[in-house]
Amino acid sequence: MKRYLVTGGAGFIGSNFVHYILKKYRDVQVVNLDKLTYAGNLDNLKDLKGDKRHIFIKGDIACERDVMKAYAKGVDIVVNFAAETHVDRSIGDPSDFIKTDVQGVYCLIEEAKRLGIEKFVQISTDEVYGSIAKGSASEESPLLPSNPYSASKAGGDRLAYSYWATYKVPVIVTRASNNYGPYQYPEKFISLFVTNAIEDQQLPLYGDGKNVRDWLYVMDHCDAIDFVIGNGKDGETYNIGGGNEKENREVVDIILDALGKPRSLIRHIEDRLGHDRRYSLSIKKLRAMGWKPKMSFEKGLRETVAWYRDNGWWWKKIKSGEFRDYYTKHYAKRLSESKAR
Numbered sequence: 481m482k483r484y485l486v487t488g489g490a491g492f493i494g495s496n497f498v499h500y501i502l503k504k505y506r507d508v509q510v511v512n513l514d515k516l517t518y519a520g521n522l523d524n525l526k527d528l529k530g531d532k533r534h535i536f537i538k539g540d541i542a543c544e545r546d547v548m549k550a551y552a553k554g555v556d557i558v559v560n561f562a563a564e565t566h567v568d569r570s571i572g573d574p575s576d577f578i579k580t581d582v583q584g585v586y587c588l589i590e591e592a593k594r595l596g597i598e599k600f601v602q603i604s605t606d607e608v609y610g611s612i613a614k615g616s617a618s619e620e621s622p623l624l625p626s627n628p629y630s631a632s633k634a635g636g637d638r639l640a641y642s643y644w645a646t647y648k649v650p651v652i653v654t655r656a657s658n659n660y661g662p663y664q665y666p667e668k669f670i671s672l673f674v675t676n677a678i679e680d681q682q683l684p685l686y687g688d689g690k691n692v693r694d695w696l697y698v699m700d701h702c703d704a705i706d707f708v709i710g711n712g713k714d715g716e717t718y719n720i721g722g723g724n725e726k727e728n729r730e731v732v733d734i735i736l737d738a739l740g741k742p743r744s745l746i747r748h749i750e751d752r753l754g755h756d757r758r759y760s761l762s763i764k765k766l767r768a769m770g771w772k773p774k775m776s777f778e779k780g781l782r783e784t785v786a787w788y789r790d791n792g793w794w795w796k797k798i799k800s801g802e803f804r805d806y807y808t809k810h811y812a813k814r815l816s817e818s819k820a821r
């Protein structure tokens with residue numbers, strides 16, 4: 481039996497990964513350590529009730545006691561998703577980002593080293609390369625993070641690697657592009673715009689809307705992580721991209737068309753500070769090993785839009801809770817000063 485410790489498994493990608501692993505493998509145990517911050521949501525794991533292979537522990541990866549409690553359940557493979565993840569919030573207040581995305585990695589990997597675990601996967605991000613003007617970032621490209629979120633993630637990414645280089649802890653680092661799919665907290669671009677559009681609310685597009693992101697369907701991301709656990713080499717880093725580079729304004733148009741909503745919902749608002757223009761990943765390394773993304777952007781986005789349309793129970797609760805104050809604080813003034821496209 482393989483025993484996983486998944487951290488941040490009540491968040492967007494982590495909960496999808498827990499589902500992926502429990503569905504793909506029969507003989508597994510998944511210990512899920514999550515602090516349940518504003519982004520952690522037990523509704524994401526609702527359908528696992530009664531599955532004894534899944535053990536949920538509420539706790540902080542930056543707290544030694546919580547981490548030891550999780551490892552004590554028995555762990556072979558650690559997959560560290562736990563992080564503060566929203567760039568806009570990191571611009572407002574970076575402190576939790578440094579605590580979780582750097583100090584948390586330290587706490588989690590120290591214990592992994594002490595126990596001699598079999599594999600430690602650090603989930604990093606393409607944002608560590610910074611904005612890419614031309615071409616695509618390979619795993620050898622320099623790290624030039626440019627906001628407090630990506631700088632903290634770069635710290636965690638290299639700290640994890642240092643435990644391989646220095647102590648031979650079997651670390652693998654993955655750097656993925658922008659994920660989309662079910663259970664994404666509705667503060668992120670696609671989940672926010674889809675749910676706003678469903679409710680005929682304005683869509684707050686930053687700046688000129690020409691920033692480019694590469695979109696990766698969340699289950700393709702989970703599949704790639706599973707693939708590198710089985711086929712990757714310790715001490716290596718793997719880019720995971722979807723091969724779907726799009727300007728934000730193109731994505732908005734697809735969302736509106738899928739929902740049959742008018743372009744007049746789009747509002748151009750004041751830009752994000754230090755907004756990275758373009759992310760782009762080369763995934764030659766993973767392709768050469770035999771992995772590639774399976775989901776096309778058109779189909780993935782259609783299915784995602786349908787999921788949010790059919791699962792209002794999931795996001796309406798969030799949008800009428802913590803999120804409402806955040807939204808007002810972050811967007812109200814900018815929206816009132818905005819212009820229609």
Ligand code: NAD
Nearest residue numbers: 488490491492493515516517519520540541562563658659
């Ligand atoms: P998310 O914000 O949806 O979820 C984060 C989860 O981590 C939440 O459940 C939260 O409660 C938990 N958490 C936060 N601080 C914690 C702590 N100190 N201890 C324990 N749990 C804690 O994030 P996501 O979008 O699912 O991202 C997951 C990981 O993937 C992150 O490491 C992120 O940097 C990385 N990543 C995300 C994307 C993306 O597009 N979303 C792309 C590439 C990489």
Ligand code: DAU
Nearest residue numbers: 565566567605606607657658667668669684685686691728
């Ligand atoms: O690239 C991977 C990263 O993708 C992950 O590491 C991060 O955790 C994740 O949050 C995401 O970061 P981005 O900043 O790229 O994602 P976000 O959804 O916040 O924004 C995507 C694009 O949409 C970006 O160009 C900003 C723009 N945007 C976003 C929001 C929330 C808007 O125009 N309006 C908005 O309201």
